[in-house]
Amino acid sequence: xxxxxxxxxxxxxxxxxxxxxLRLHVxxxxxxAGFFAIGRALATRRAVGVVVTSGTAAAELTxxxxxxxxxxxxxxxxxxxRPPELRGVGAPQTIDQxxxxxxxxxxxxxxxxxxxxxxxxxxxxxxxVLAAARTGPVHLNVPLVEPLDAPAGEVPSGRPGSEPWRTxxxxxxxxxxxxxxxxxxxxxxxxxxxxxxxxRDLAAARGWAVLADPLSGVxxxxxxxxxxxxxxxxxxxxxxRLRPDVVVSLGGAPSSKALAESIExxxxxxxxxxxxxxxxxxxxxxxEVVEMSPTQWVTAMRSVxxxxxxxxxxxxxxxxxxxxxxxxxxxxxxDGLTEPSLARLASRExxxxxxxxxxxxxxxxxxxxxxxxTSEPRVVFANRGANGxxxxxxxALGVAAGSRSVGLLGDLAFLHDAGALADGVGQHGxxxxxxxxxxDGGGIFSFLAQRTSVETAAFERLFATPPTVDVASVAAGxxxxxxxxxxxxxxxxxxxxxxxxxxxxxxxxxxxxxxxxVELHRVxxxxxxxxxxxxxER
Numbered sequence: 001x002x003x004x005x006x007x008x009x010x011x012x013x014x015x016x017x018x019x020x021x022l023r024l025h026v027x028x029x030x031x032x033a034g035f036f037a038i039g040r041a042l043a044t045r046r047a048v049g050v051v052v053t054s055g056t057a058a059a060e061l062t063x064x065x066x067x068x069x070x071x072x073x074x075x076x077x078x079x080x081x082r083p084p085e086l087r088g089v090g091a092p093q094t095i096d097q098x099x100x101x102x103x104x105x106x107x108x109x110x111x112x113x114x115x116x117x118x119x120x121x122x123x124x125x126x127x128x129v130l131a132a133a134r135t136g137p138v139h140l141n142v143p144l145v146e147p148l149d150a151p152a153g154e155v156p157s158g159r160p161g162s163e164p165w166r167t168x169x170x171x172x173x174x175x176x177x178x179x180x181x182x183x184x185x186x187x188x189x190x191x192x193x194x195x196x197x198x199x200r201d202l203a204a205a206r207g208w209a210v211l212a213d214p215l216s217g218v219x220x221x222x223x224x225x226x227x228x229x230x231x232x233x234x235x236x237x238x239x240x241r242l243r244p245d246v247v248v249s250l251g252g253a254p255s256s257k258a259l260a261e262s263i264e265x266x267x268x269x270x271x272x273x274x275x276x277x278x279x280x281x282x283x284x285x286x287x288e289v290v291e292m293s294p295t296q297w298v299t300a301m302r303s304v305x306x307x308x309x310x311x312x313x314x315x316x317x318x319x320x321x322x323x324x325x326x327x328x329x330x331x332x333x334x335d336g337l338t339e340p341s342l343a344r345l346a347s348r349e350x351x352x353x354x355x356x357x358x359x360x361x362x363x364x365x366x367x368x369x370x371x372x373x374t375s376e377p378r379v380v381f382a383n384r385g386a387n388g389x390x391x392x393x394x395x396a397l398g399v400a401a402g403s404r405s406v407g408l409l410g411d412l413a414f415l416h417d418a419g420a421l422a423d424g425v426g427q428h429g430x431x432x433x434x435x436x437x438x439x440d441g442g443g444i445f446s447f448l449a450q451r452t453s454v455e456t457a458a459f460e461r462l463f464a465t466p467p468t469v470d471v472a473s474v475a476a477g478x479x480x481x482x483x484x485x486x487x488x489x490x491x492x493x494x495x496x497x498x499x500x501x502x503x504x505x506x507x508x509x510x511x512x513x514x515x516x517x518v519e520l521h522r523v524x525x526x527x528x529x530x531x532x533x534x535x536x537e538r
Contacts (some may be wrong), residue, residue, distance in 0.1 A: 002037040004030050006053020008093070009080035010148040011114070021515060030057045034064025038073050047074035047133045051242040053094035054081050058100055069104040075137040076129055077101070083143045097120075097141050099188055105139045107132035113143045119304050124284040131289065185209075185314040187268075189245035189259070190216040190294075192252030195486035196377045202227060205302070209244075209318040212348065213254040213368065214358070214380045220373035223275065226318050227373045228325035228528070231363075233258040235529035244268050244314070252384060255323040255364055273297045287472045311483065311508045317536055324535035325528040326373055332527060335359070337487050337512050338520055339363075339407070339437055340370040345488060346408050346435065347371035347378065354499060355379040356398040361389045361444045363437065367408070370524075393417035393434065400425050400432035404499060407434045412442050414506075421478035424504050427488035433505045434475075435491070439514055440468040446514040447521075464514065475506035484507045 002025045003013045016022055025040070026451045027033035027406045030052050041048040052058055058079040068075045082094045091264055099108050111118070111125055125140075132138045186208040190199055192215035198228055203210045203224040211229040212218040220227040233239050239262050247263055257421050261272060272281065273290045290297055333341040343366035346356055356378060358364045364382055383395055389410070397409030414436045437443075438468030443466035445451060460466065472482045483494035485507055511517065 001025070001049040001051065002027055002033045002040070003051045003471050004028065004033050004053070004057065006057055006080065007148060008082065008144055009051055009053040011144055011150065012080055012142065014149070016049075016051065016402055029062060030060035034061040034075075034077075035067070037075055038064055038068055038071075038112070040051075041068075041073050041075060047076055049076040049078060050064075051078045052077065053093070054097065055095055057093075058097050059095065060105075061389065062101065065101045065139075072136050074133045074135070077105070077139045079139070079141050081143045083145050095146065099139075100141070101137070101139050104137065106136045107138045108141070109139070110141045110143070115145065115147055115499065121284050122280060124281055124286065127289075131291075160380045168237055170429060175335045175456065184245035185243075186246045186248065187211065189213070189247060189249045190255065191251035192216055192251065193274075193294055193297045194218055195298065197221070198295060199250070202298050204301055205314060205525075207312060209315045211254075211259065213252070213256075214364075214378075215252065215382055215384065216250075217377040217379060219377045221375045221376065223319060224315055226322040227371060228256075228322050228329070228369075230256040230258045230369050231325050231525060231528045232318075232321045233262045235532065236526050238529065238532055238536070239265070242314075242317060242321070246271065250272060250274075250297065250413055254368060255360075255384070255387070256368055269469055298382050306514055311482075316392060320535040321532040324531040328531040329370055329372075329524070329529045332524055335488065337491070337509060337511055338483070339366050339439065339443065339517050340490060340520065340524060341511055342435065342491065342511070343367045343408065344370045345374050345491060346406065349376065349492065350378075350406055350495070351404075352376045353376060353404070353406045353529050355381060355399050355403070357392070357399050357407045358382045359392040359407070359413040360384065360389055361413065361442070362410060363413075365444075389413040389416055391417050391420075395419040396434060397423070397425050397432050400430040402428045402430050404431040405433075406495065406499070407432065408437070410437045410443060411467055412465065414471060415467055415469070418474050418478065421475065421480055421504060424479070425502075429502060431499055431502055431505075433495055433507060434480075435495070435507045435509060436471055436475075438471055438508050438510045439512075439517065440464075441462050443513065443514045443517055446518050451515075451518075472506070472508050474506075478504075480504040480506045483507045 001016050003016060004027055016024060029035055033050055037048045037050045061077055065077060079097055081097050082091050087094055098201060109129055110126060121438050129138050129140055133515055138469055159522045188203060188210045191208050191213045194216040196218045199210060200222050210225045212225050212227055218225055243266045245268055247268045251274060264285050270286045271288045271290060272286045273294055333344050339362060347367055350356060358367050358380060360383060381399055392407060392409045393412045396405050397420055401406040420475055445463040450459060472484060476482045485491040485494050490508060491509055494507040
C-alpha cells in the first residue's frame with residue numbers, strides 16, 4: 001500500500017500501519033504516489049492501495065487513475081474526505097470528491113461517515129472493492145470525523161471456513177463440500193434470471209428446497225419448490241424450524257423483507273450467484289460471491305459426479321408449510337375484491353402465454369405473498385432494478401408490442417406514467433390490459449411507521465397522496481377501453497374481453513380502503529401461519 005502524509009487520512013494510515021502483512025510505501029507527492037502504485041501493481045500483479053488525504057491531494061491522483069483505467073492496472077484509490085456537514089461551507093482542504101474520477105474507475109464506493117457501530121459493513125465493503133479492482137482502478141471515498149487519531153477499530157472476522165469473496169468457476173461447488181460430505185440443509189433462493197427446468201432438476205437430485213420468486217419463472221408445482229415463503233417466514237416459530245445451513249441466492253434478490261430478515265437471523269453460510277460483479281447484500285451477510293450466471297452455476301453443480309445425500313425431512317417441512325399456506329389462501333381469497341385476491345387471480349388465471357408485468361410497491365409484494373402455485377412457469381416482469389414505480393405503463397406496453405401482456409399496478413403508478421397511453425402499443429400492434437388497483441393513493445405507506453407516527457391529515461397529504469383525478473376518466477381520455485370491475489368475476493370478464501381485443505384496455509378495480517387492507521394482511525398472515533404450524537406438528 002502506498003500512503004501520503006496528511007491529516008484527514010490519519011485513521012486510514014494508522015489502520016494500515018497496524019495491519020500485519022501489509023507493506024507500506026510512503027511517498028511525499030500524491031501524483032508520484034499514484035504512478036508508484038502502478039509500478040508496484042505491474043510488478044506484483046496484485047491490486048495496490050493508495051491512501052491520500054482530502055482536497056487537492058485527491059485530485060492529484062487523476063493522471064494515474066486515467067492511466068490505470070486504460071491499461072487495466074488494479075488500483076484501490078482511498079481518499080479521505082470531510083463529512084457531509086463540512087462540505088460546501090468553506091471548510092479548509094475540502095473539494096467535491098464524490099465520483100471524482102468519473103468513468104475512469106471500475107467502481108465508486110462511499111460508505112458514509114465512518115462512526116462507531118459501522119464495523120460490520122467494513123469487510124463486505126472491502127470485498128466489493130477488491131472484486132471490482134481485478135481489472136482496473138476503483139475509488140473508495142471515506143468521510144472521517146474527529147478525533148482523527150483514535151485507536152484503529154477491529155475489523156469483524158470473516159465467516160468460518162470461507163473467504164469474503166470468490167469468483168472462479170472452481171469454487172462454484174465448494175461451499176457444499178464433496179458429494180460424500182454434504183453440508184446439510186441447503187436453501188436455494190431462485191430470483192429473476194433463473195432457469196426453471198435445470199434448477200428444479202438439480203434441487204430434486206440434491207435434496208434441496210427452492211424458494212421461487214415470482215420473477216424467476218420457476219414452476220412452483222414441484223416437490224422441492226416453495227412459492228409461499230414470505231408468509232411462512234413471517235411466523236417466528238416456522239422461521240426457526242426451517243433454518244438452513246447454507247443459502248444460495250441465484251440471480252436477482254426477491255423483494256421479501258421477511259426472507260431478508262430470516263437469512264440475516266439464521267447466520268447461515270450465504271452464497272450469491274450472479275453474472276455481475278455487483279452484489280445484493282445490503283446487510284453484509286454474503287460469505288461468497290460466484291460470478292457466473294445462475295444457469296452456468298447450475299450446470300457446474302450438475303457436472304459433479306454423485307449427489308449429496310438429500311435431507312428429505314427439510315424439504316418435506318417446507319412442502320408441508322407451503323401446501324398449508326396455499327390451501328388456506330385458496331379458501332380465504334376465493335371471494336371478495338381485495339388487493340391480495342387480485343394478485344392471486346393474476347398469478348393463476350391469466351393464459352400462460354400472456355406476460356404479467358407487475359409494479360413495484362404493493363403489487364409486487366402481494367404477488368410474492370399471495371400468488372398461486374402454477375403448473376407451468378409464468379413469465380413475470382417487473383422494474384426491480386431501482387424498485388421504483390416509474391414507467392410501469394410504458395414497460396407493460398413494451399412487453400405487449402406484437403404480443404399480449406397484463407399489467408398489475410396501483411392507481412398512483414398508473415397516473416405516474418399515464419402519458420404513455422398516448423402512443424398505445426405502437427405501430428406493430430399488440431394487446432395490453434392494465435389492471436389498476438384503485439385504493440385511493442399509496443397503499444404501501446399504510447404499512448409503514450409513518451401511518452401512526454404522523455397526524456392523519458398530514459399523512460394523507462404527504463404520503464398517501466390520494467389522486468385528485470379519476471383513473472377511468474384519464475384512461476378514457478387517452479382512447480383506452482375502460483372497464484370498472486366491482487367483484488372478482490367482473491375482473492375476470494374484463495380481462496378476458498381485453499385480452500381478446502387489440503390495443504389498450506384499462507380495468508379499474510376498486511378495493512377496500514388502505515387501513516382495511518393492512519388489517520386484511522395481518523389476519524391472513526395469522527391464519528396461514530397457524531395452518532402451516534399445524535401441518536408441521538401432525
